[in-house]
Amino acid sequence: MTPSEGARAGTGRELEMLDSLLALGGLVLLRDSVEWEGRSLLKALVKKSALCGEQVHILGCEVSEEEFREGFDSDINNRLVYHDFFRDPLNWSKTEEAFPGGPLGALRAMCKRTDPVPVTIALDSLSWLLLRLPCTTLCQALHAVSHQDSCPGDSSSVGKVSVLGLLHEELHGPGPVGALSSLAQTEVTLGGTMGQALAHILCRRPRQRPTDQTQWFSILPDFSLDLQEGPSVESQPYSDPHIPPVDPTTHLTFNLHLSKKEREARDSLILPFQFSSEKQQALLQPRPGQATSHIFYEPDAYDDLDQEDPDDDLDI
């Protein structure tokens, strides 16, 4: 494979992963943890949406606008509409500069748009909202925003909406996380091992079974994605090339192999609980005679043969 073919194949696979995350629309849940942070992947998805020409809104609650925009070049930064809820989210400075209604008001305002342009809304972070708003209110708002394009009769006028939500898994109990998970069309859970990040992607397509895939990846400084094969084999410590592999079936005192006749006999054996036509015939025919086996039992001195009181012989 020439280097250019390899590069095209690489970008093809990269597009596949980000495309598959953005293609379904609806709510995309990015579940991260302290060790494996998800903001870089969120920014990679934001960059991809911006490059595809979508309108991108960011509800920034956790980090400052400068920090979020860091790493994006200017044409991407010009396409991002940033709603800053970092400086004064609770209106403690009493200046009413912030959007009235706070982040929830901003989210609800996005339900009322009527453009045909596809829109991506990035929530940084969904955990911030979930800690301060009742779970039901937040879920209703998310449902209203992410399902705008599925109203019958209106579907041609409103473009596809994707909502990217960054969720810090350790902060919430299983109830709220489960509620958000059931709302999500796509869920990405981040993990990894040995310094290599892994995305576990669950896609719920309508009227199809949910699909599950894992992908090793890393995020480059310009927030493009680099797909990888996984931790390299050389880094595994326990495979030593100097010791030849040993066949454990040599030098045994018992026979592990089957001869041809034994193999045929084994294959033709009918399993006892398998119901076949022969067995049905055998059961339906009347029994040829009495059972030929008897059980002889000699009761001990301590045995109690009285079936009504089985505990009588316990010395309590």
Next chain:
Amino acid sequence: MFVELNNLLNTTPDRAEQGKLTLLCDAKTDGSFLVHHFLSFYLKANCKVCFVALIQSFSHYSIVGQKLGVSLTMARERGQLVFLEGLKSAVDVVFQAQKEPHPLQFLREANAGNLKPLFEFVREALKPIDSGEARWTYPVLLVDDLSVLLSLGMGAVAVLDFIHYCRATVCWELKGNVVVLVHDSGDAEDEENDILLNGLSHQSHLILRAEGLATGFCRDVHGQLRILWRRPSQPTVHRDQSFTYQYKIQDKSVSFFAKGMSPAVL
């Protein structure tokens, strides 16, 4: 400050990073040596320090500070250190009639929703003085510790909001640093503390976690320190690095060594 810890963190008072949140946490051991380290570190770096000390008295920190080569009394007199002594001023809340809200006003109110008065105190203490010359390099907020606020009745989200506003003001607006200590309850099922600890972990740039040894108390190794860098300024190949060292606290310093390499063992 402990020179060996500076080496591990690859920093000196002259060239420390700005705009960062450092989270100190301890589990099954006492992590207050880290607080003393950062207090003396930032005083030596000529920063304006606001210390919200809710656990110990001023004289305690002053005595330890002298061992580490800083004089808190002099720092306070020349205006470099603003010290909120929680133990003393908690009494003032009850007995003195204050016109403006006291920083620890939440102690008095039955349903205190937020820590806004405490934030206003911090902002007032660290706001730059328009006197023309910049005496101090950058402002630093130090809190010892946040878990006691949970014990005093504040919710985890209220404490997170307080730190959020401190980050917005001190880290982002004033390009300073914030260092906070949170205790990790470990086995005890403290959900509020876990929310606080995990919420701060996600926002921190550097997490220093002092843990007791799993096998119990030891005379020569007092614990182990886990250092986790998050959110480096440039995402490099080795982002989110984590290192673990064991330490022994001595009278005026702390010595660090790799696991199993304690001088007492070798």
